[in-house]
Amino acid sequence: xxxxxYVAAQTVDEAVSLLASKGxxxxxxxxxxxxxxxxxxxxxxxxxxxxxxxxxxxNVLSYDAQNGLHLGAAVACHRIYNDPVISKTYPGLMDxxxxxxxxxxxxxxxxxxxxxxxxxxxDSTPTLIAHRTMCVIxxxxxxxxxxxxQFCTAPGRNVLENGEFLLSLRVPAPPNNxxxxxxxxxxxxxxxxxxxxxxxxxxxxxxxxxVTDARIALGAVAPTPLVAxxxxxxxxxxxxxxxxxxxxxxxxASIARPIxxxxxxxxxxxxxxxxxxxxxxxxxxxxxxxxx
Amino acid sequence: xxxxxxxxxxxxxxxAEFLCDSRQSLLEVLRDDLGFTGTKEGCxxxxxxxxxxxxxxxxxDSCLVLAAEVDGKSVNTIEGLASxxxxxxxxxxxxxxxxLQCGICTPGFIMAxxxxxxxxxxxxxxxxxxxxAGNLCRCTGYDKIVRAVLDAAESMEASA
Ligand SMILES: Cc1cc2nc3c(=O)[nH]c(=O)nc-3n(C[C@H](O)[C@H](O)[C@H](O)COP(=O)(O)OP(=O)(O)OC[C@H]3O[C@@H](n4cnc5c(N)ncnc54)[C@H](O)[C@@H]3O)c2cc1C
Ligand code: FES
Ligand code: FES
Numbered sequence: 001x002x003x004x005x006y007v008a009a010q011t012v013d014e015a016v017s018l019l020a021s022k023g024x025x026x027x028x029x030x031x032x033x034x035x036x037x038x039x040x041x042x043x044x045x046x047x048x049x050x051x052x053x054x055x056x057x058x059n060v061l062s063y064d065a066q067n068g069l070h071l072g073a074a075v076a077c078h079r080i081y082n083d084p085v086i087s088k089t090y091p092g093l094m095d096x097x098x099x100x101x102x103x104x105x106x107x108x109x110x111x112x113x114x115x116x117x118x119x120x121x122x123d124s125t126p127t128l129i130a131h132r133t134m135c136v137i138x139x140x141x142x143x144x145x146x147x148x149x150q151f152c153t154a155p156g157r158n159v160l161e162n163g164e165f166l167l168s169l170r171v172p173a174p175p176n177n178x179x180x181x182x183x184x185x186x187x188x189x190x191x192x193x194x195x196x197x198x199x200x201x202x203x204x205x206x207x208x209x210x211v212t213d214a215r216i217a218l219g220a221v222a223p224t225p226l227v228a229x230x231x232x233x234x235x236x237x238x239x240x241x242x243x244x245x246x247x248x249x250x251x252x253a254s255i256a257r258p259i260x261x262x263x264x265x266x267x268x269x270x271x272x273x274x275x276x277x278x279x280x281x282x283x284x285x286x287x288x289x290x291x292x
Numbered sequence: 293x294x295x296x297x298x299x300x301x302x303x304x305x306x307x308a309e310f311l312c313d314s315r316q317s318l319l320e321v322l323r324d325d326l327g328f329t330g331t332k333e334g335c336x337x338x339x340x341x342x343x344x345x346x347x348x349x350x351x352x353d354s355c356l357v358l359a360a361e362v363d364g365k366s367v368n369t370i371e372g373l374a375s376x377x378x379x380x381x382x383x384x385x386x387x388x389x390x391x392l393q394c395g396i397c398t399p400g401f402i403m404a405x406x407x408x409x410x411x412x413x414x415x416x417x418x419x420x421x422x423x424x425a426g427n428l429c430r431c432t433g434y435d436k437i438v439r440a441v442l443d444a445a446e447s448m449e450a451s452a
Contacts (some may be wrong), residue, residue: 005313006297029358036317036356037337049314051361060419078350102426103404104344107352 001040008051012058012138012167015050018142020163022048028165029053030074031108033101034117051163057138057167058112063089063161068173072094073112078103080111090171091287092180092201093131096123099184112166118152119193121220123249125152125180126199129217129227133171139164149217152224177204177212179287181280184219185272194220195264196275198252202235202284209239216248216277221256221269230254232276252277297360303328304372312359319343321359328355330370330399334428336437343426344400345369351407353426370399373406382406382444389440393431401427405441413449417442 006029009015019026025047028239029035058074059131063086077097081087087094100109100123114124115135125148134147140163148169152158156265174180180201184194197219203212215231219225219274231251235244253274260266286292303326306325307367312321313339334340335354343354346368373380382402387392392398401424408415408423415423419436421443429437 001315001317003313003315006358008360008363032356032358036358040336049358051358053361074349102341103407103415103423104341104351104353104426105338105356107347107350108356166400188402277441 001036002037002042002045004046005048006051006292007048010054010056012055015052015055015073016138016140016163018050019165021148023162027118030058030113030116031076033105033109034113052165053088055167060168060229062239063173065173067170069093069171070167071111071171073109073116073168075112077109077111077283078104079197081106089174090131090180090198091210092127092182092199092284093116093124093171095182096127096197096199099123101178104176110185115148115151115169116158116160118154118156118158118224120132120152120155120223120225121194121197122225123182123184123194123197123219125225126197126217126219127180128169128171129225130180130182130199131171131200131214132215135166136168136170137164138167142224143167145170149225149227154223175203177206177208177288178202178284179284179289181283182289183276183280185264185276191261196220196256196269196272196276198273200277200280200284202240203289204240204288207239208289211215211235211238211240211244214248216252216281218252218256218273218277221258221273228255228257228277230255235281240285245278245285249274249278297363299360299363301319301362301364302366304368305366310359314358314360316360317355318345318356318359318367321413322354326369328369332396332399334396334400339426339428340397340400341404341424342397342400344427346403346405346407349357349407349410351404368403370403373402379408381448382409382441385440385444385447386437389436389443391432391436391440397427397431401429401437405444408441409445409448413452414445415442 028052043158058072062074182199184197186192214235216228231248256273258269332342334342
């Protein structure tokens with residue numbers, strides 16, 4: 001591997017001033033499961049690597065019914081799903097956090113790193129979108145908040161400006177009758193990159209049938225994760241049924257604009273978008289009804 | 293020029309310190325500088341699990357950890373498993389079940405299995421296979437490895 005300076009920043013200000021002074025010659029290190037691979041393969045040349053794992057705000061992991069989940073950007077997946085309260089409260093997030101890589105990768109990989117790497121196929125992004133997550137960004141001018149669906153701008157690119165880094169994620173507490181589900185399609189059972197990934201959430205009225213809110217996000221079918229707005233609109237205000245779910249699935253498939261590559265063809269990905277939208281809505285529904 | 297980094301850590305329960313370059317992985321420092329060659333290198337990109345070890349009890353691939361990151365942490369490798377008197381039950385069962393051929397993957401599988409049994413002393417076969425998905429073996433076909441882990445779990449339960 002190339003030589004670079006390794007700095008374990010202790011505070012937000014230290015990280016921000018290093019990142020600001022080094023520009024694109026510096027990058028943040030969280031779990032390193034993307035970054036160290038990229039450095040070793042020579043896909044990135046850096047002068048400085050800024051480890052943010054010692055910054056307290058990037059390491060918080062807390063939940064309460066008022067404020068929801070406060071997830072430090074550097075917290076590794078295993079810490080999240082091994083927290084009994086958080087894993088029970090957010091099964092739709094755990095769907096994704098438990099399938100990033102294998103156990104060894106989950107021992108290091110952070111959700112913040114998954115988002116900041118900004119791969120269109122990142123597993124956690126669609127379900128973060130389905131949960132209406134907000135990104136707390138620290139930078140030279142203090143903090144700003146960006147909805148997660150606006151975070152990625154192109155493959156490998158995002159809204160972070162010079163000197164900024166992702167500090168934490170805020171996920172609202174699940175309201176009553178809320179359910180969410182994430183599924184991806186891969187050719188193997190584990191340890192692979194999503195051909196398509198879909199995260200869906202539903203909120204039901206007191207009758208546990210009328211959809212009062214819905215959110216569907218698609219991964220790996222466009223340069224950035226997509227929010228399927230019309231698919232969600234096909235559900236809201238109506239009693240949920242196989243027909244409304246089918247309408248949402250075809251609306252979701254109609255906005256997919258995937259590429260052909262070794263993992264799948266355009267046609268297959270569009271088809272899978274519909275299938276996974278339907279299945280994740282069914283999964284979200286049974287969670288919203290407390291059936292699973 | 294990056295300067296050498298001084299790292300203080302606990303290695304298999306004993307205090308250890310070393311100097312490293314920022315670009316060196318933990319795997320490299322263990323094998324090339326400290327002589328701990330039990331941890332193996334397969335792919336060096338996080339796919340094969342041959343370099344598995346525990347940092348503060350958490351199972352990771354050491355090829356994807358910078359050596360500088362383990363300052364103040366506790367590292368456990370395959371070398372720390374057996375006592376002078378006897379092999380660890382996982383090592384014993386891997387031998388009994390012939391769960392290795394070339395052996396390159398074995399330390400990684402054993403470290404991964406050790407982390408599993410610490411968390412879940414009575415795993416099902418499905419849980420063992422799922423947990424070990426980050427470890428690759430080109431020789432055994434996995435079945436003997438899974439049997440060895442299940443058998444080790446049973447014998448550890450019995451003697452606990
Ligand atoms: C074997 C293997 C299997 C994998 N399987 C999957 C999978 O199934 N699904 C999946 O989605 N991904 C997978 N990945 C990719 C990777 O593990 C994930 O993207 C992971 O979540 C990255 O997190 P990290 O903490 O390791 O990030 P790092 O590697 O530390 O960082 C990733 C990128 O984000 C930047 N970054 C990190 N944190 C911040 C921050 N707080 N602020 C600003 N920038 C930041 C870094 O500079 C870097 O560019 C896999 C990787 C490997 C090696
Ligand atoms: S050498 Fe580390 S995972 Fe293969
Ligand atoms: S015994 Fe040869 S790779 Fe597993």
